[in-house]
Structures are given as structure tokens and as C-alpha cells.
Amino acid sequence: xxxxxxxxxxxxxxxxxxxxxxxxxxxxxxxxxxxxxxxxxxxxxxxxxxxxxxxxxxxxxxxxxxxxxxxxxxxxxxxxxxxxxxxxxxxxxxxxxxxxxxxxxxxxxxxxxxxxxxxxxxxxxxxxxxxxxxxxxxxxxxxxxxxxxxxxxxxxxxxxxxxxxxxxxxxxxxxxxxxxxxxxxxxxxxxxxxxxxxxxxxxxxxxxxxxxxxxxxxxxxxxxxxxxxxxxxxxxxxxxxxxxxxxxxxxxxxxxxxxxxxxxxxxxxxxxxxxxxxxxxxxxxxxxxxxxxxxxxxxxxxxxxxxxxxxxxxxxxxxxxxxxxxxxxxxxxxxxxxxxxxxxxxxxxxxxxxxxxxxxxxxxxxxxxxxxxxxxxxxxxxxxxxxxxxxxxxxxxxxxxxxxxxxxxxxxxxxxxxxxxxxxxxxxxxxxxxxxxxxxxxxxxxxxxxxxxxxx
RNA sequence: GUGAUUGUAGCUCAGUUGGUUAGAGCGCUGGUUUGUGGUGCCGGAAGUCGCGGGUUCGAGUCCCGUCCUUCACCCCA
Numbered sequence: 001x002x003x004x005x006x007x008x009x010x011x012x013x014x015x016x017x018x019x020x021x022x023x024x025x026x027x028x029x030x031x032x033x034x035x036x037x038x039x040x041x042x043x044x045x046x047x048x049x050x051x052x053x054x055x056x057x058x059x060x061x062x063x064x065x066x067x068x069x070x071x072x073x074x075x076x077x078x079x080x081x082x083x084x085x086x087x088x089x090x091x092x093x094x095x096x097x098x099x100x101x102x103x104x105x106x107x108x109x110x111x112x113x114x115x116x117x118x119x120x121x122x123x124x125x126x127x128x129x130x131x132x133x134x135x136x137x138x139x140x141x142x143x144x145x146x147x148x149x150x151x152x153x154x155x156x157x158x159x160x161x162x163x164x165x166x167x168x169x170x171x172x173x174x175x176x177x178x179x180x181x182x183x184x185x186x187x188x189x190x191x192x193x194x195x196x197x198x199x200x201x202x203x204x205x206x207x208x209x210x211x212x213x214x215x216x217x218x219x220x221x222x223x224x225x226x227x228x229x230x231x232x233x234x235x236x237x238x239x240x241x242x243x244x245x246x247x248x249x250x251x252x253x254x255x256x257x258x259x260x261x262x263x264x265x266x267x268x269x270x271x272x273x274x275x276x277x278x279x280x281x282x283x284x285x286x287x288x289x290x291x292x293x294x295x296x297x298x299x300x301x302x303x304x305x306x307x308x309x310x311x312x313x314x315x316x317x318x319x320x321x322x323x324x325x326x327x328x329x330x331x332x333x334x335x336x337x338x339x340x341x342x343x344x345x346x347x348x349x350x351x352x353x354x355x356x357x358x359x360x361x362x363x364x365x366x367x368x369x370x371x372x373x374x375x376x377x378x379x380x381x382x383x384x385x386x387x388x389x390x391x392x393x394x395x396x397x398x399x400x401x402x403x404x405x406x407x408x409x410x411x412x413x414x415x416x417x418x419x420x421x422x423x424x425x426x427x428x429x430x431x432x433x434x435x436x437x438x439x440x441x442x443x444x445x446x447x448x449x450x451x452x453x454x455x456x
Numbered sequence: 457g458u459g460a461u462u463g464u465a466g467c468u469c470a471g472u473u474g475g476u477u478a479g480a481g482c483g484c485u486g487g488u489u490u491g492u493g494g495u496g497c498c499g500g501a502a503g504u505c506g507c508g509g510g511u512u513c514g515a516g517u518c519c520c521g522u523c524c525u526u527c528a529c530c531c532c533a
Contacts, residue, residue: 009524059531062457102533130533135457137527144533207531296532308533318533345533374491409493424491438493 010134010142016366022145022350024363026127028173029147029344036166038125038149043106045129049098055105055331057203057299063132065142066095099131103148104300104328104341111152111339112332120153120337127346139316139348148322150341152329157270160304160324161277163342167308167320168283170344175358177285178311179319184294185271185304186323188254191264192240192292195257196233205229206295209240213293217241240292247275247290254292270304302326306342310352319348366395368455370412373399374424381428382421385448392456412438419455 007013014022033040046067053061073094100106103126111118127147134142149166151159164181171179189209193202204227208220220241221234239257243250251272258264271290278288286308296305303324310319322342329337353359369389371382382398389396399408412420422434427445435451436443446454 006524057531063531132532134532135530136525140532146533316533321533343533348533372491404490405492407493411493413493420493422491426491434491436492441492441494443492 008142010136010140012141012143017363018350020363020365021353021359022346024359025174025346025349025353026145026147029170029346030125030127032166032169032173033125033147033149035169036123036149036162038123041107041110041124041126042128043100043103043110043126045131046097046099047106047109049092049096051109051332052098052101052105055300055328056101060101060299063134064101065099065131065133066091067097067099069094069096100128101132102130103128103146103343104150104325104339107148107150107341108152108325108328108339109332111337112329112334115334118153121151121159122153123149123151125149139351141347145346147344147346148341150339152337152339154340155338157273157304158277159340160270160274163306163322163340164274164278164286164288165281165283167306167342168286171308172285174349174353176311176349176352176356179286180309181286181288182291182294182307182309183271183274183288183304184291185267186302187263187267188258188271188292189267189295191258191261191267192237194261194264196229196236198229198233201227201229209237209293210295211293212241243292247288250290250292251275267303274304296321296323300325300328304340310348311356314352314355316348316351318345319352320344366415367397367417368395368419369397370408370415370417370420371396371398372405372408372420372422373402374422375402378424378428382423385423385433388448389452389455392452394452394455409438421451 030040049064049066052064056064077090077093107124107126111122125148127145129143130146131143134140136142149163164183167179167181171177189206190199190202193199193205196205198205205224208223208227211223212220224234225231236257239253243253245253251268254268255265258268275288275290291307294305294307296307301323303326305323306321307318308320310316320343322340324338324340326338327335328339329335371379371386373379373382379398379402386396386398399411409420411417418438420436420438422436422443427434430445431447432445433448433451434443434445435454
């Protein structure tokens with residue numbers, strides 16, 4: 001017995017049913033992307049390392065899969081470096097390429113590279129795999145699929161509004177009701193840090209604040225203290241910890257807190273505009289909620305940020321996220337192009353739909369008719385009709401071997417094929433086909449044309 | 457990267473205080489009037505008990521290491 005084969009940690013195989021269900025989700029997302037005017041592009045699975053590195057924060061860079069150079073990659077390395085064991089420097093010498101970590105940064109690279117051929121504002125969608133060298137966990141893989149829609153070249157907040165509506169449209173169509181679209185604004189977070197006098201600790205402060213609903217007020221305060229934020233500053237935060245009420249009420253409280261911060265008030269103004277616009281055309285099934293604690297780790301966001309939480313009772317991380325990045329293309333040399341986008345986490349949406357049993361039965365669409373194989377002569381008679389059936393749009397297959405009837409019928413049964421056709425000597429003589437309904441066991445002796453019209 | 461957890465047939469798992477040839481169910485395969493499946497009956501194949509070391513007369517069972525699984529943290533879809 002050979003050793004059991006296996007696949008790398010955090011990767012998965014997909015069975016026929018799983019692939020069909022994934023296509024079901026992707027088709028719905030794709031349809032709405034296109035309804036909102038987004039165009040598809042694709043980019044390579046791997047990029048030059050310097051395209052990716054430095055955009056995701058320190059943690060993010062650590063999770064990028066690096067690709068080892070080909071050939072004698074060690075020859076070019078400074079021997080001293082090997083001995084000192086400085087991994088960061090060593091990595092850059094033996095690896096020049098890396099698997100993409102998300103779709104947004106490669107997209108920014110694409111925009112810069114193709115700027116002369118692009119008419120702005122440019123709206124694109126992209127549904128491809130990304131890779132993260134994370135430790136796998138529930139709903140967390142090292143290879144997974146993101147479905148992104150981004151707009152670059154427009155500062156208009158109407159884009160943010162449309163993206164919220166797009167989220168709502170997709171989740172409504174998936175019958176996934178009561179998702180919460182959490183929204184916040186980096187400017188508000190910057191404003192809070194300003195008011196606290198902790199501008200230099202912005203990242204530490206937001207990372208700690210982000211954990212509020214998970215570990216509670218006290219632990220968040222402890223973490224901030226340990227990061228060197230003054231107790232006095234943390235006290236100013238108090239209204240944020242106890243923020244409650246409707247979207248509009250939270251806006252009002254935050255206005256008061258941020259009254260001395262220009263940037264903070266700008267963020268609040270944006271959030272207010274989005275809410276007002278959304279209220280004019282109410283969302284169909286999702287809930288838009290202002291969550292001041294929402295931070296998101298990706299470095300490049302500068303304005304509104306989004307995160308989608310699955311309906312209550314489903315314990316899984318966020319199923320989507322996004323936000324505005326004012327200068328992502330700047331790092332590749334194209335200034336003053338603002339972008340905003342959202343992402344759907346296909347794999348997590350799958351897990352949620354599975355847990356809530358929201359996949360329609362019709363998703364499983366296999367063969368409709370199986371021709372039983374009685375032997376060469378009979379099979380040749382059947383093959384005349386096979387192509388006719390297929391031309392009529394009926395998914396048809398002929399059992400390849402003249403195996404025992406029991407085996408062939410078991411095959412049909414296992415594959416949930418609803419009809420089989422028995423065409424042996426008798427039927428050939430009469431020029432007919434015997435159509436058997438697998439569920440009811442009824443059989444009908446019909447002409448091929450009658451069978452086609454019955455099944456199509 | 458930190459901390460826990462798991463590993464026995466293709467799958468889900470039993471396996472008693474360490475004691476001869478390691479079990480069950482499902483699945484697979486063959487047969488049960490060779491033109492009739494889903495439930496019956498009879499038979500069969502399949503495991504160097506994750507891997508490496510150690511303790512012992514003897515290890516699936518105890519000890520150490522390692523890898524893998526799963527979970528939490530970090531971070532994130």
C-alpha cells in the first residue's frame with residue numbers, strides 16, 4: 001500500500017457538488033458586479049515581491065508566500081548574510097516573486113501600468129484566488145477566493161453608497177438576510193487619535209479599539225496602556241466605548257467628541273452623507289451599521305472602511321470587507337487617483353450558506369439521462385440518439401461498458417440521474433426506446449422523438 | 457509567530473491496569489434466476505496502529521522528539 005497522498009495545510013479539494021455550489025455563489029456575485037457596471041480583469045497568481053511587500057503592514061508582509069528563485073539561488077547570496085541569519089534581508093535575495101495576498105494591490109499595479117489605455121473612472125471586478133501563509137483555522141485557509149469590485153479615479157462618495165447597495169443586492173439574492181454591513185472611516189479614527197493627543201500611536205490605538213466587542217472595554221484599555229497611550233487620553237475615549245443608539249445618534253455623539261478635529265469631522269460628514277443617501281433607497285435585507293471600533297488592518301485604507309458580518313448565530317469572521325484608499329496607485333508612481341472597493345469572501349460565504357442550509361437543491365445539476373449499455377451493437381444504436389439528445393439540450397450519457405444491469409442502475413442511482421434508457425434487441429427492432437423513471441420505477445416504451453419532447 | 461488539541465482499514469470510530477495472528481459500522485468488491493437500482497442474505501479484499509527514538513521479556517497502549525489535524529491568540533476573507 002502506497003503512502004497516503006495529501007495536500008498542503010490550509011488547502012482543499014472541491015467535490016463536484018462543492019464546485020457547483022461555489023459557481024452558484026460566484027454567478028450571483030458576478031451578475032451584480034456587471035449590473036453595477038464593473039468590468040472583469042484577471043492578473044497573475046504571483047507578482048514581483050516589491051509590488052506586494054510593504055502594503056499590508058508588518059503582519060501582512062509576514063503572511064505573504066514567497067517564491068524561491070530558480071537555479072543556483074544561493075550563489076548570489078552574501079555568505080555573511082547566511083551566517084547572521086537576518087531573514088528579511090536573506091529573503092529578498094533568494095526570492096524575487098510572491099503569491100498575491102489580495103486583489104487590490106495587484107489591481108493598483110494594473111491601473112498604473114495600463115493608465116494610458118484606461119478611461120477613468122475605471123470600474124473593474126476580479127474573482128481569483130489569493131494566498132496567505134497563515135495558520136489555518138475555522139473559515140480560514142491558506143488559499144482562498146476573493147471576489148472584488150473596485151472603482152478608481154473618482155472621489156465621489158456616491159461610489160461608497162453604490163458599494164453598500166451592491167453588498168445588499170448580492171446578499172439579498174443569496175437569500176442571506178440580516179447581514180450587517182459595518183462602516184467606519186479612517187478619518188474619524190485619525191480624528192479620535194488627534195483629540196486624544198495620540199496621533200503617533202494611531203495604529204496601536206485602532207488595533208486595540210477594534211477588539212472592543214471581542215474582549216471588552218477593560219482589556220482594550222489595558223492594551224492601550226501597554227502600548228504607551230496615556231490614561232488621560234484613554235479617558236477622553238470613554239464616549240466611544242459607550243456609544244449606542246441609531247446610526248444618526250452615534251453620528252451626533254461623535255460630532256460632539258470630534259468638534260476640535262478637522263479631519264475627524266470630515267470623516268463624520270462622509271459617514272453622514274452615506275447614511276442619508278442609503279435611507280433614500282432603503283436596503284432590501286442588509287443592515288448598515290456605524291461601528292466606530294471597526295479598524296481593519298490593511299495599511300492602505302484612508303477613508304470609509306467596510307466589513308460585513310454574517311447573520312447572528314453564525315460564528316465566522318467577516319464575509320466581506322473593503323474601503324477607500326486615496327493613494328494606493330501612488331506607490332507605483334500614479335498620484336492623485338483615489339480608489340474604493342469591496343471584497344466578498346467566497347469561502348466564508350460558502351460556509352455560512354451551508355450552515356444556514358441556503359443552497360437551493362437545483363444547484364446540483366448533473367446528467368439527466370443514462371443510456372444503459374447492452375453491448376457493442378446496442379451501444380451503436382444508442383449513440384445515434386445520444387447526439388440528438390445533446391443537441392436538444394438534454395444532459396445525456398452512455399454507460400461506457402456493457403456491465404451488468406445492476407451495476408449500471410446503481411451508477412444512475414448514486415449519481416442521482418433521474419432517467420435511464422433501456423434499448424436492447426426488442427427496442428431496436430421496434431425503433432423505440434424504453435424510458436425508465438428512476439424515482440417511480442415506471443417505464444414507457446416511446447419513440448426517440450417522444451422521449452426528447454418529454455425531457456426537454 | 458504564541459498556546460492548546462488530535463493522529464488505529466477509503467470514511468467514522470472501538471481497543472480494557474502494556475500480554476499471543478488489531479476489531480466494528482459504513483464504503484468498496486463478488487455472488488444471490490446472466491434485461492431492472494435504491495432496503496435483504498452470503499462471501500472477499502483492505503491497517504509495518506502518523507513518523508523516529510526510548511523504557512520493557514513484550515508497546516496501538518508508557519516516556520521523549522517530530523510532523524499532521526483541529527481550535528484559540530496574533531492578524532484577517
